[in-house]
Amino acid sequence: MPGYSDRLNLRIKRLRTSALVGLDPRWDWLPDEIVRSATASGGTTFEIQARAFEAFSCSIIDVVASLVPAVKPQVAFFEQLGPAGMTALLNVMKYARKAGLIVIADAKRGDIGSTASAYADAWLAGESPDAAPYPADALTINAYLGKDTLQPFVDAAVSRGAGLYVLVRTSNPGAAVFQDRASDGDKLFETVADVVQSLNNEFWPGDSYGGVGAVVGATWPQELSDLRSRMPNTPLLVPGYGSQGGTAADVAGAFAENGLGAVINSSRGINFAFRRDDLASQFGPEKWRDAIAAATHEMIADLREHTPTP
Amino acid sequence: MPGYSDRLNLRIKRLRTSALVGLDPRWDWLPDEIVRSATASGGTTFEIQARAFEAFSCSIIDVVASLVPAVKPQVAFFEQLGPAGMTALLNVMKYARKAGLIVIADAKRGDIGSTASAYADAWLAGESPDAAPYPADALTINAYLGKDTLQPFVDAAVSRGAGLYVLVRTSNPGAAVFQDRASDGDKLFETVADVVQSLNNEFWPGDSYGGVGAVVGATWPQELSDLRSRMPNTPLLVPGYGSQGGTAADVAGAFAENGLGAVINSSRGINFAFRRDDLASQFGPEKWRDAIAAATHEMIADLREHTPTP
Numbered sequence: 001m002p003g004y005s006d007r008l009n010l011r012i013k014r015l016r017t018s019a020l021v022g023l024d025p026r027w028d029w030l031p032d033e034i035v036r037s038a039t040a041s042g043g044t045t046f047e048i049q050a051r052a053f054e055a056f057s058c059s060i061i062d063v064v065a066s067l068v069p070a071v072k073p074q075v076a077f078f079e080q081l082g083p084a085g086m087t088a089l090l091n092v093m094k095y096a097r098k099a100g101l102i103v104i105a106d107a108k109r110g111d112i113g114s115t116a117s118a119y120a121d122a123w124l125a126g127e128s129p130d131a132a133p134y135p136a137d138a139l140t141i142n143a144y145l146g147k148d149t150l151q152p153f154v155d156a157a158v159s160r161g162a163g164l165y166v167l168v169r170t171s172n173p174g175a176a177v178f179q180d181r182a183s184d185g186d187k188l189f190e191t192v193a194d195v196v197q198s199l200n201n202e203f204w205p206g207d208s209y210g211g212v213g214a215v216v217g218a219t220w221p222q223e224l225s226d227l228r229s230r231m232p233n234t235p236l237l238v239p240g241y242g243s244q245g246g247t248a249a250d251v252a253g254a255f256a257e258n259g260l261g262a263v264i265n266s267s268r269g270i271n272f273a274f275r276r277d278d279l280a281s282q283f284g285p286e287k288w289r290d291a292i293a294a295a296t297h298e299m300i301a302d303l304r305e306h307t308p309t310p
Numbered sequence: 311m312p313g314y315s316d317r318l319n320l321r322i323k324r325l326r327t328s329a330l331v332g333l334d335p336r337w338d339w340l341p342d343e344i345v346r347s348a349t350a351s352g353g354t355t356f357e358i359q360a361r362a363f364e365a366f367s368c369s370i371i372d373v374v375a376s377l378v379p380a381v382k383p384q385v386a387f388f389e390q391l392g393p394a395g396m397t398a399l400l401n402v403m404k405y406a407r408k409a410g411l412i413v414i415a416d417a418k419r420g421d422i423g424s425t426a427s428a429y430a431d432a433w434l435a436g437e438s439p440d441a442a443p444y445p446a447d448a449l450t451i452n453a454y455l456g457k458d459t460l461q462p463f464v465d466a467a468v469s470r471g472a473g474l475y476v477l478v479r480t481s482n483p484g485a486a487v488f489q490d491r492a493s494d495g496d497k498l499f500e501t502v503a504d505v506v507q508s509l510n511n512e513f514w515p516g517d518s519y520g521g522v523g524a525v526v527g528a529t530w531p532q533e534l535s536d537l538r539s540r541m542p543n544t545p546l547l548v549p550g551y552g553s554q555g556g557t558a559a560d561v562a563g564a565f566a567e568n569g570l571g572a573v574i575n576s577s578r579g580i581n582f583a584f585r586r587d588d589l590a591s592q593f594g595p596e597k598w599r600d601a602i603a604a605a606t607h608e609m610i611a612d613l614r615e616h617t618p619t620p
Contacts (some may be wrong), residue, residue: 006404
């Protein structure tokens with residue numbers, strides 16, 4: 001079974017970029033055209049919003065599928081619409097996979113034993129989109145409960161050629177409160193990072209990159225660079241570029257010299273590019289897809305200029 | 311708005327028990343009657359299983375609604391069935407609320423900023439079942455990302471009279487790996503506990519119990535007792551009684567002298583009581599509801615004997 005990282009890196013090398021586009025639909029910010037069309041078909045508020053989220057996300061996929069290796073739907077925004085939202089999410093994920101994109105479900109799940117297995121079964125389709133109801137190539141997970149609680153996810157990742165991204169150092173301002181607590185010289189996030197790297201050593205021995213990745217925020221350039229060295233076989237998922245303040249220079253340390261080793265996420269900056277003053281003037285409200293394309297090209301160029309290019 | 315803890319404690323005092331029944335449906339263990347009926351109606355595998363999970367969970371609710379204050383659906387088991395599973399979960403939660411039960415959604419969610427708000431909007435209905443698509447009175451959450459990421463959940467809990475249970479010291483064997491890392495004399499879970507108590511001090515001042523609870527495993531009696539003193543205004547949710555090895559004596563330290571302050575969860579031990587040798591012989595495969603009732607009465611009696619009775 002080709003591993004997750006092999007499949008991801010193949011696309012990264014072909015497209016020569018590690019730009020990852022988050023899919024974060026928000027009702028209040030959608031293009032008028034999407035809102036009008038979804039509303040016209042009627043139904044409950046949740047059904048209307050779910051239809052709009054699906055149409056909007058699929059439009060973004062149409063724009064970016066030939067430009068970037070992967071997309072990252074934010075599960076929370078679909079979950080808040082009830083089962084209708086989950087149906088929309090599922091359709092978006094299937095649509096992205098059919099378009100050839102790697103799909104990283106940003107769900108930040110985590111639980112113990114058989115419950116963790118149930119989450120893995122929900123999300124980790126891996127190589128075969130039919131292997132899970134929500135057909136993700138990879139899933140973000142939370143390790144607070146302990147190393148033993150990661151194992152059911154790792155087992156599923158191994159058997160299905162799927163990937164995981166464990167939260168290590170998150171992009172929010174308060175990330176340090178718990179994650180930086182030091183014990184015997186190591187901070188908590190460093191201990192979590194060591195566990196992640198050890199799982200790659202054990203379950204993907206000899207691979208340049210294993211199936212267990214780490215989430216490390218672009219808002220912490222020093223930690224990002226330190227963690228790149230500390231977890232040499234661990235693929236990184238870097239949120240916080242763009243809207244949250246991280247720059248291309250800030251994320252340069254996430255990459256190996258050959259330009260592999262990380263994907264850099266932008267959500268709002270791409271999804272709602274048509275609301276950015278300069279792009280709004282350039283494209284107007286109707287050509288919002290063109291604004292999204294322009295912002296994607298801009299991000300790719302920015303990364304090529306300031307980080308090692310794959 | 312009456313707070314979550316007020317509503318919970320009212321039911322605990324009326325029923326004179328803090329027993330919490332987890333709803334953890336598993337396809338392979340369901341009563342034959344449930345499987346046959348769900349299969350006869352046809353549909354996809356997910357639809358059939360979701361229908362069975364709903365029927366089984368609602369049957370448990372019928373049995374326990376007059377005996378215990380609350381139920382705790384495990385979201386992962388429904389999520390693994392795709393959108394059909396989420397519809398079943400929603401129906402189960404509505405059914406439980408109509409039966410007068412407090413509903414604690416065990417979803418262990420957690421994310422940053424507006425994403426955390428979206429999860430709160432998905433789950434935290436609080437006092438009014440119509441205030442969220444999944445009408446939970448309370449939600450389990452994960453604090454690894456930082457204190458700032460709890461705030462959107464706390465804001466929703468305050469405004470809707472809802473509750474939260476933050477993972478503090480979980481019941482799994484490997485819980486200590488990260489949770490017990492000591493820093494300046496305090497273990498990580500103690501630092502998380504202090505944050506939880508501080509949120510209750512700040513947002514529910516003067517209340518015997520605030521809206522932010524803590525999850526502490528029955529498998530760690532000493533920590534449970536220490537945490538009860540450390541978080542005097544924090545309601546506890548104690549998993550791990552029964553199947554995971556925790557006894558009533560182990561959880562006695564979770565309670566204040568008046569018998570309030572904690573709910574003790576049993577999932578498998580109640581849900582699949584009809585598969586326990588002695589109850590299987592006593593009731594046979596058809597009277598599985600009676601076996602569930604017997605196991606519930608047994609748990610309540612066990613708690614009354616070994617812990618302070620509300």
